[in-house]
Amino acid sequence: MKRLDELDLKILDELSENAGISIPKLAKKLGVKQSKVYSRVKRLLRRGVIKRMTIEANEEALGLNVKAFIGINVESLEREKVVEEIVKVPEVVSVAEVTGRFDLFVEAHVKSLEDLYSVVSKKIAILPGVSHTETFIQLKKRQSLRKFSLLK
Structure with a gap:
């Protein structure tokens, strides 16, 4: 390329x-x-450098006021099945396999803390193969723009 x-x-x-x-x-x-x-x-x-042209919705205007990151530990033989199930959860924005103390890092956007509790406890933590979750709530987003000029 x-x-x-x-x-x-x-x-x-x-x-x-x-x-x-x-x-x-x-x-x-x-x-x-x-x-x-x-x-x-x-x-x-x-060339596939630009995958798609899109918009960025104002999630607060849509009522999605709580953003959270969920660190998940998974039994190794169940990883693929767990990922397949997590991506089906409507509140989940992204799933990443990571290094460090977690196996997966999930981003979820919800309307309230009650909704977050429901997503974590009733949709993620109960999945077969999930051994531990730890949730981090985003307090404030500081920067969201990518600067491709840094690739020079």
């Missing part, structure tokens, strides 16, 4: 901040021709 150049990285930075920006506005912001930006975006999509 051909390396990404500075323009590619700037395009990724801008699109990660606002995927809905028009090609003319993006070109003006970057100081290059529209045709160049258009061809670069198409190439990034074709």
